[in-house]
Amino acid sequence: NNHPRGKWAPNWEGPYVIKEVLLGNLYRLIEVDGVKLSDL
Structure with missing residues (x-):
């Protein structure tokens, strides 16, 4: 991960x-x- 915030950068970017x-409030x-x- 070469994002300037490193470990604390978001794993995904939307939209x-x-x-x-x-079931269980999971979304695909x-x-x-x-x-x-x-x-995941």
Whole structure:
């Protein structure tokens, strides 16, 4: 990670689109251009 804030930099930058809502208030997100994000 070569971001100037290093470890404290955000892991993701949006905006995102909610593709699916799962049980337990989990959300599957995609980027605005349709690219799927990896599951955590």
